[in-house]
Amino acid sequence: MARAGSPKGRRLHARAVARREAASQAVPDSCGVCVVGAGASGLCAALAAAREGAGAASVVCLEAGPRAGAPILATGNGRCNLSNADLSPERYNDPALAGAAMGPTPESDVLDLFGALGLAWDDEEGRIYPRSRAAGSVRSVLLQAVAASGAVVGTMRPVTAVEAADGGFRVGYEERFREDGGTGGWRRRTLFCRRLVWAAGGGSQDALRPLGVDVTPTSPVLCPVAVAPSFADALEGRRARGAVRLLRGGSPVWEGRGEVLFRSGALSGIVSLDLSRQAVPGDAVEVDLAPEASLDDVASLVGPRFRPHGADGLIDPAVAEVLAREASGSHDPAEAMASLVKALPFSVTGLAHPETAQVTRGGVAASAVDGSTLAVPSVPGLSVCGEALDVDGPCGGYNLAFAWLSGLRAGRCALSSLLLP
Known part of the structure; x- marks a missing residue:
């Protein structure tokens, strides 16, 4: 039996806490907008959609892992280099898509976002960090904002299947905190949504192939x-x-x-x-x-x-x-x-x-999305953002900046299209 203070004991305790928290999250069977992935881009997409809807449509964010926003904690060696003072589109592998997704004033847009959330920041030779130099500060203010927006975040719920149906999507997922007594596996659930924002990160895009989305092979970058x-x-x-x-x-x-x-x-x-x-x-x-x-x-x-x-x-x-x-x-x-x-x-x-790569190259091809909305024209109702897109930048806050801003754009545009008469 693992002792409470031992590494194994701490892991078991953390797992039990995560399962209790996941079980307490009330995820509905249907919603207006479903965001898959609660990383940097997914949380921003959920926040933007919920704020844009102002209660007119429900927003759900499904996360496979035990903690929403966990990838943020690993960025910048735990300090979270959240942006850069010069976010020129030319710094990215696809300047056209990066520029369209981030808009004309990306530098100020990132700072305005986090300033409004109460985050103090510093410019360190062009690299933007939270004043605390703690990635936890960035994650915390973002999670607080998402909770206040009314969006529902469900953790330990990996998506297993997506299909277009009835003018929207059926999203199949597992509840990795609740066993199915009949099968011995995890309980499976299905959520119906009118709009789907895919923000599940690099390497997740193959789940969209059955919908006919053009996906390019992925490979690691930003590694030795x-x-x-x-x-x-x-x-x-x-x-x-x-x-x-x-x-x-x-x-x-x-x-x-x-x-x-x-x-x-x-x-x-x-x-x-x-x-x-x-x-x-x-x-x-x-x-x-x-x-x-x-x-x-x-x-x-x-x-x-x-x-x-x-x-x-x-x-x-x-x-x-x-x-x-x-x-x-x-x-x-x-x-x-x-x-x-x-x-x-x-x-x-x-x-x-x-295996130590900070990002992946590849994903949903630029030709498959409308850069101004990040919607996939060939699959009405689907949008893609963040690392799931074939966009990557150098070290220095470029990839996180793209994640924040592409998430905001995808979430905002998805909700707007839902509310159109």
Whole structure:
């Protein structure tokens, strides 16, 4: 038997609390708008629909997990980088859809949303964080607003099937907190809704295929980049600030700056996560460990007679030691080391630790939705938002900003279409 204070005991207690809370949520058999997914985009969709309807139509949000808004808690290493001071559509893989979904003033729209909810925020070099630096603050103010709006949130209710019926949708789901005595499995329920907003996140879109929705394959992005065994192994655990260049066929195709974390067989750190959005196997990567210095500047530090520790004042001495060891066998060690400092080479083999990816690329295709409403014209009454769409951005609050704003747009437009005479 697990002790109350042990990790297992705490997990069992949390599970019991979640089941009791889920059982207490009164989810009706029908509603005006059903939102699938209670993450960042889903909660915003439910909030917008409930506020837009002002009681004229009921709103239900179904969440598979035990806690609504749980994905928010994991963002920004628990600090929740909720937006960015520059949300240019060009920062996204699909600028047209991102721009249409977020509107002309996305930066102020995100801040207005959370300011109205009572969240204080700070601008940290263009990255917007809650003043508390706690993702729980963002989740809490959003959940409070959703509850006050009248929307019903039902947790531990994974959706298992969706079908168009009677001018709306039948949404099948399981109650993962209540067993069916007859089958031994979970009790199954069906909810009928007039409008359906799909906000279940990346990898969930296959559930929409039976409706005829065009879905593109998903793949992880914003994760470490796998590289062939090389300097990354010798430098494992070391960090360096620099410029990262991606080359394809010898030509530069992307560049970013920031901190690189060298791991065994991989490059990590924020700039490397952004690199993962662009890199494919066979690409070459060069890390400039001293972008503010020229090749001649570095060469003068370590030569003309080779001085292995000459660059210790410019880069991490532990990194310099590895480079000096590599360069020492060259015809001109000083020149070789200077070249390594300015262009430390790697060969991309793929993505590393994809299970840690912050977002997925792919999902409902841009061609399948109307960017101005996020409705799916081929399936009347269906809208899609957030990570379920084939839209992704770099690190820095871009993906959360898209989730908030696309959720608001999808929820608002879904309710408006329902109330049209």
